[in-house]
Amino acid sequence: MKLKITNTFKALGAATLIAGLAACGSGDAPKEETIAVKDVDPATKTLIESRQKNFKTLAGNFKTVREANKAGELNSPEVIAALTTMSALAGELTTWFPAGSGPETGVKMEALPAIWEDKATFETLAGDLNAAITETKTALEAGEFEKASAMANSIGKNCGACHDKFKAD
Numbered sequence: 001m002k003l004k005i006t007n008t009f010k011a012l013g014a015a016t017l018i019a020g021l022a023a024c025g026s027g028d029a030p031k032e033e034t035i036a037v038k039d040v041d042p043a044t045k046t047l048i049e050s051r052q053k054n055f056k057t058l059a060g061n062f063k064t065v066r067e068a069n070k071a072g073e074l075n076s077p078e079v080i081a082a083l084t085t086m087s088a089l090a091g092e093l094t095t096w097f098p099a100g101s102g103p104e105t106g107v108k109m110e111a112l113p114a115i116w117e118d119k120a121t122f123e124t125l126a127g128d129l130n131a132a133i134t135e136t137k138t139a140l141e142a143g144e145f146e147k148a149s150a151m152a153n154s155i156g157k158n159c160g161a162c163h164d165k166f167k168a169d
Contacts, residue, residue: 040107044100044105047098047101048105052109065155069152074148075145079140083136087130093126093130111168129155129159133155135151
């Protein structure tokens, strides 16, 4: 028995073939998919932005201390003011990283998950930083400029130790 294919079936077959090919793609490279980042709680986003601002303030003040130390001019009101600001910020540093404020939020940050995974080490390094800042300021106020210079160098080393483990490059 021979089947007779009518024009209607030919048209229907062509349409099905075209639809099938379209479903498989045109052969062009696939378009990049957009991945939606979950909505971040406004309070968490504000906390992260504040944390980032505080780190920029710490860095700016440390730059003042570092440059004065290199120039042999640590004994200045600007350096004492910078150390005072740094001490206040460093004393709060560990509170800037509550659970749920890390990379899982989808907010761009340099903080690594290790901060939340190894909280004890992070807290120790933050304490070391605060101690170095305090000792530098105390030495300056006591007129012990050589000790203050050595301690100012240790501030940078403490920052670096934390960055090595807890900050993305």
